[in-house]
Amino acid sequence: MMNELHSLTRRAALGVSAALAFALAFSSPARADQAAEDFMSGILDEANIVFEAQDEQTRLDGIETLVNKYVDMKRVAMWVLGQYARQITDAQKEEYFPLFRRYATLVYQEALSDYSGQRLEIVNSVDRSPRDIIINTRFSNLRPNDQYADVTVHWRVYRDGDGEMSIFDAGANGVWLAIEQQSQFKSVIANNGGGTAGIDALIADLKAKLAG
Amino acid sequence: MRGVRGRLALTALASVLMAAGPAAAQLGNTGDVESTTADLERAAGDTGGAEGDPWEGFNRKIFAMNLFVDDNLFVPAAKAYRFVTPKPARKGLSNFLANAASPKTLVNDILQGKPKRAAETTGRFIINSTIGFLGLTDGAATLGIPGHTEDFGQTLAVWGVGSGPYVYLPFFGPSSVRDGFGSAVDIAFDPLIYIDTNPASLARYSRAGATALALREPLIEPLDDIRSKSLDYYASMRSFYMQARKREIADGVTNYEDLPDIGEYEEFDEIE
Numbered sequence: 001m002m003n004e005l006h007s008l009t010r011r012a013a014l015g016v017s018a019a020l021a022f023a024l025a026f027s028s029p030a031r032a033d034q035a036a037e038d039f040m041s042g043i044l045d046e047a048n049i050v051f052e053a054q055d056e057q058t059r060l061d062g063i064e065t066l067v068n069k070y071v072d073m074k075r076v077a078m079w080v081l082g083q084y085a086r087q088i089t090d091a092q093k094e095e096y097f098p099l100f101r102r103y104a105t106l107v108y109q110e111a112l113s114d115y116s117g118q119r120l121e122i123v124n125s126v127d128r129s130p131r132d133i134i135i136n137t138r139f140s141n142l143r144p145n146d147q148y149a150d151v152t153v154h155w156r157v158y159r160d161g162d163g164e165m166s167i168f169d170a171g172a173n174g175v176w177l178a179i180e181q182q183s184q185f186k187s188v189i190a191n192n193g194g195g196t197a198g199i200d201a202l203i204a205d206l207k208a209k210l211a212g
Numbered sequence: 213m214r215g216v217r218g219r220l221a222l223t224a225l226a227s228v229l230m231a232a233g234p235a236a237a238q239l240g241n242t243g244d245v246e247s248t249t250a251d252l253e254r255a256a257g258d259t260g261g262a263e264g265d266p267w268e269g270f271n272r273k274i275f276a277m278n279l280f281v282d283d284n285l286f287v288p289a290a291k292a293y294r295f296v297t298p299k300p301a302r303k304g305l306s307n308f309l310a311n312a313a314s315p316k317t318l319v320n321d322i323l324q325g326k327p328k329r330a331a332e333t334t335g336r337f338i339i340n341s342t343i344g345f346l347g348l349t350d351g352a353a354t355l356g357i358p359g360h361t362e363d364f365g366q367t368l369a370v371w372g373v374g375s376g377p378y379v380y381l382p383f384f385g386p387s388s389v390r391d392g393f394g395s396a397v398d399i400a401f402d403p404l405i406y407i408d409t410n411p412a413s414l415a416r417y418s419r420a421g422a423t424a425l426a427l428r429e430p431l432i433e434p435l436d437d438i439r440s441k442s443l444d445y446y447a448s449m450r451s452f453y454m455q456a457r458k459r460e461i462a463d464g465v466t467n468y469e470d471l472p473d474i475g476e477y478e479e480f481d482e483i484e
Contacts, residue, residue, distance in 0.1 A: 075474075079474065134468050158475075173456070174456060180451040182451075183447050183450060187444045187446070202443070
């Protein structure tokens with residue numbers, strides 16, 4: 001009963017905020033979400049220290065720590081399954097979650113370890129909804145004609161029902177990591193018969209990739 | 213003779229793409245959004261293709277063929293090019309080719325009704341072709357006029373033509389029905405393909421070869437990385453292409469409204 005009530009109020013709250021977002025979208029440009037920017041700014045303070053490290057392994061370890069701390073990996077893990085998120089069994093989840101965490105961490109390490117010696121700073125933010133905020137960052141200490149001069153690094157911050165914020169996705173110049181992962185994972189599942197059989201194939205592929 | 217063959221190949225490519233066009237258009241011939249979506253889903257379901265990629269089976273075959281050519285020809289050539297050419301010279305060649313592509317960008321700037329960008333393209337072409345040592349340096353960028361590129365596929369997009377299904381083209385790689393047709397039109401705008409003399413053919417083929425090398429060389433490591441991390445390299449490349457292309461058409465502005473929603477599964481909130 002309490003649960004139902006909770007879910008009802010949450011739905012009502014969601015409805016109200018959706019209506020608000022709708023009204024805002026037509027009355028004024030998306031307003032910056034200060035709390036989300038502050039959340040990201042704190043993460044960047046830590047990340048910029050990690051980027052300063054000369055030693056690659058130190059950077060990789062630092063990125064892993066940040067990913068563990070701030071990325072809502074289970075949510076991403078479910079989301080990248082697309083429509084198949086409804087078909088994954090509990091047994092498969094138990095195997096899949098840790099594999100996905102390792103895989104996604106590797107992808108983050110690969111994407112971010114190149115930014116050695118760089119500093120990321122917040123440029124602006126865009127609210128897709130009160131729970132889905134994009135924070136745009138750029139490198140602040142570049143030489144003219146630097147290869148990163150035209151690069152915007154985006155962060156997608158998710159605010160859950162309880163108001164807790166986490167990082168959901170990261171991207172550069174309009175290309176997002178989780179969106180690319182979803183495209184791959186759905187493709188692997190679909191090409192292996194879909195459903196639980198396809199998910200088994202995905203788990204096997206992840207294992208092989210992480211072993212190799 | 214070679215020029216004629218080149219044009220024939222081009223016509224063949226264009227006709228394949230145009231033949232594909234009506235097929236795609238037929239899907240939506242009822243004009244009703246719901247049935248169009250249903251048709252597209254059925255088309256996607258028929259070949260096991262993903263969203264926007266109803267011809268996945270065929271595309272994957274071309275992809276495999278391109279990978280073979282890439283591994284055995286383009287990558288070794290790009291590595292050799294990197295080995296024999298110092299970095300400033302590679303930068304010079306890539307500047308030169310970018311400058312030589314300015315007329316194409318200018319035509320499309322104008323067709324898209326963007327006078328400011330057309331003026332930038334013209335200014336850059338004049339500055340770089342003169343004080344920029346025939347385009348080998350990008351003096352205009354240093355002067356504060358950054359470059360951009362346009363192509364006819366982007367022009368069609370600005371005119372409101374939808375991308376149509378994803379197409380993986382032999383040698384050219386990822387594209388769409390619209391953008392593939394656009395590339396064919398861009399090639400048709402190129403004066404060099406209408407001059408049928410040996411020097412013109414030489415220039416045409418050298419430019420094509422140089423362009424392939426200059427484009428492939430800086431991508432050796434990034435593409436290697438993507439390939440080694442991918443569970444499905446084809447799907448990765450398709451996603452990267454579709455995402456990046458959308459932003460390119462919007463002249464570098466990212467559209468956040470188009471992103472897929474996070475919260476489509478409400479039960480995710482129960483995840484601890």
